[in-house]
Amino acid sequence: MHLVAVPPRIRLLCLTLVVLAGCARNPVTGGLQLALITEGQEIQMGQQAAQEVSSTIGLVDDPALQDYVSDLGLRLAASSERPELPWAFAVVDDATPNAFALPGGPIFITRGLMDLMRSEAQLATVLGHEIGHVTARHHVTSLSRTQLAQIGLGVGGILFPDLQQLGNVASAGLQLLFLSHGRDAERQADDLGFRYALDQSFDVREMGLVFESLERFGEPSNQSPVPSWLLTHPAPDERIQSVGQRLEALANPLGQLRIGEQAYLDRIDGLTYGPNPRNGFFREGLFLHPDLRFQIAFPAGWQTQNLSQTVTALSPQQNAVIQLTLSADSDPEAAARSALNQPGIQVGQTSREPVNGLPAVLATFRAQTQQGTVDGVMAFIAYDGRVYQMMGYGPAGSFASEARSVQESLVTFRELTDPDALDTQPNRIAIVRTTETMTLAEFDDRFPSVIPIEELAVINQVEGPSILLPAGSLVKRVVES
Ligand SMILES: [Zn+2]
Numbered sequence: 001m002h003l004v005a006v007p008p009r010i011r012l013l014c015l016t017l018v019v020l021a022g023c024a025r026n027p028v029t030g031g032l033q034l035a036l037i038t039e040g041q042e043i044q045m046g047q048q049a050a051q052e053v054s055s056t057i058g059l060v061d062d063p064a065l066q067d068y069v070s071d072l073g074l075r076l077a078a079s080s081e082r083p084e085l086p087w088a089f090a091v092v093d094d095a096t097p098n099a100f101a102l103p104g105g106p107i108f109i110t111r112g113l114m115d116l117m118r119s120e121a122q123l124a125t126v127l128g129h130e131i132g133h134v135t136a137r138h139h140v141t142s143l144s145r146t147q148l149a150q151i152g153l154g155v156g157g158i159l160f161p162d163l164q165q166l167g168n169v170a171s172a173g174l175q176l177l178f179l180s181h182g183r184d185a186e187r188q189a190d191d192l193g194f195r196y197a198l199d200q201s202f203d204v205r206e207m208g209l210v211f212e213s214l215e216r217f218g219e220p221s222n223q224s225p226v227p228s229w230l231l232t233h234p235a236p237d238e239r240i241q242s243v244g245q246r247l248e249a250l251a252n253p254l255g256q257l258r259i260g261e262q263a264y265l266d267r268i269d270g271l272t273y274g275p276n277p278r279n280g281f282f283r284e285g286l287f288l289h290p291d292l293r294f295q296i297a298f299p300a301g302w303q304t305q306n307l308s309q310t311v312t313a314l315s316p317q318q319n320a321v322i323q324l325t326l327s328a329d330s331d332p333e334a335a336a337r338s339a340l341n342q343p344g345i346q347v348g349q350t351s352r353e354p355v356n357g358l359p360a361v362l363a364t365f366r367a368q369t370q371q372g373t374v375d376g377v378m379a380f381i382a383y384d385g386r387v388y389q390m391m392g393y394g395p396a397g398s399f400a401s402e403a404r405s406v407q408e409s410l411v412t413f414r415e416l417t418d419p420d421a422l423d424t425q426p427n428r429i430a431i432v433r434t435t436e437t438m439t440l441a442e443f444d445d446r447f448p449s450v451i452p453i454e455e456l457a458v459i460n461q462v463e464g465p466s467i468l469l470p471a472g473s474l475v476k477r478v479v480e481s
Pocket of ligand 1: 129133186189233
């Protein structure tokens, strides 16, 4: 959760798409394809979803790094079949290694993948692959008519996010990220990315190293709202093999190709590694937020998620959810009015008892929504110049069984005073140039990291602790800030 307020009403992304069936020429293959949406609509859909990604996941606050990725991406896209699209490249603040493209130009890469890679050529092949999805219009073909109709659904009145959906991700726009393009499309994106990176003289053999380290890194169990590359993409082995086949098929042997190891590693020196606890973290049943200086206890056993604008908890039976956000209003009374004075909402019991010494308004409610009748309780708590809005709700039929634990959870909101939690800092990448030949294990003795040596081997793309690093190597370590 970052320092962002959301509008008092909770809305799903609403795009007004006119679903048209027609034929359009594919920019990459030149062939005719059945196109359900026009290029204008494709661009509009991507732009809106991109805004949502920026506000939901959040961008890494490092202008130099953002410019670096953007400059490289724009260069690659300029030599693609669709140079005129509104291309945009950004690094999102998510610790899971990943990259994804949205229709019509927006491309995102996660901080976790930046941490994992070791060269500009690797970055170029990843961005190239994502550019390939856009130039070949894979989103347009992957979206089914039903999905298009859902995304285009005009939404009015009160709308609560679907409980099931909150378990994964909180909006319809982000569903675009869950599109699976299929094997042929992935192969085509690899082919295109390979070509774009080669056009800019990057050593595309580095592509295999990205697949390999993604596979070795595996699936960290963290809070990422984005589906993984590993799940949505073909097996790394197969892709590494086909890099070799593509190289053999080249008419001219590779000449002077750029790897750009030092340029890349200089850029990620100091980058946050792993989850960033300043944006909030879970510890022993508590959610603690050092920057906003609050804590709250969610019911035991609930599935929790810390996103950029919200913290959510979902009951094990998925029949109730608690959602914590910052209100745009300046006092609890006004916040309660904005949230509760909406057509379709019936207010039940209201209380103005302070919560742990903080001014608060609590109210039970019943609401008629597109997903049926919903029962719930809202709390508005003023603290440190902000109003926190917490809402626990579920389907009217089954919420009663969870109501008590929801109420009890909401009133655990209080000031965070634990100095250890307040001082928590993220870990960071630090780059060291070795002055003599040593193994990775020896390196780790001399320049200790806060991560296990196996993980250190993965992010340095070496096989294991006994591998010799020649003098003058640039080696990543992970340190506390
Ligand atoms: Zn892909």
